[in-house]
């Protein structure tokens with residue numbers, strides 16, 4: 001006759017396992033990095049709005065569905081007096097448009113650099129104020145950060161931004177809610193041309209680009225170097241030769257609306 005383990009024994013065994021597990025966790029101590037403090041379930045819940053006109057949605061996208069041979073080249077972390085002009089020269093040489101996700105504090109520090117971007121037909125959008133991880137901020141901090149950036153870009157270019165790219169691509173419900181309140185869509189990316197080994201990586205971007213691709217590059221903070229812009233020029237040349245046009249992210253979004261789903 002087979003030995004049958006009773007339900008009571010099973011419960012007892014699992015309870016014992018749970019106690020053992022707790023003992024192991026407890027051994028790590030309450031402040032140990034092995035046991036981070038648990039957040040409240042409502043710790044990252046957007047503020048409650050009581051009006052029916054409160055924003056209801058925003059959109060997050062990595063690429064755009066379009067039948068047209070359009071791609072969007074994007075540059076993060078500027079404006080930067082050293083690197084942004086190099087990007088503008090490369091774009092002008094290829095008749096290309098791009099989108100610059102700029103930081104509000106940098107726009108205030110280098111308004112002339114941002115002023116040179118906008119009239120050339122490029123789009124200036126928000127990359128927050130100072131490259132803080134938005135998921136570390138309270139809603140009030142987040143709101144101050146994004147409105148500071150919104151006002152800085154609007155003051156310098158005369159055109160309010162309509163897109164947000166969160167630093168590190170990190171955003172949660174509070175950031176999404178703030179984006180909705182500001183009327184933003186959240187623009188991530190499908191391709192990345194990094195500074196390190198850019199000359200080799202650009203081949204992959206060229207080979208895998210397709211209509212609607214959004215390519216991330218940088219024109220500020222610590223990452224750029226001359227070699228990146230050599231690679232950017234090759235990207236522009238080779239995709240242009242393949243019949244692609246480089247447009248702003250907003251123009252790419254507008255092109256997506258003509259596609260039947």
Ligand SMILES: [Zn+2]
Pocket residue numbers: 076077127131167168
């Ligand atoms: Zn960034």
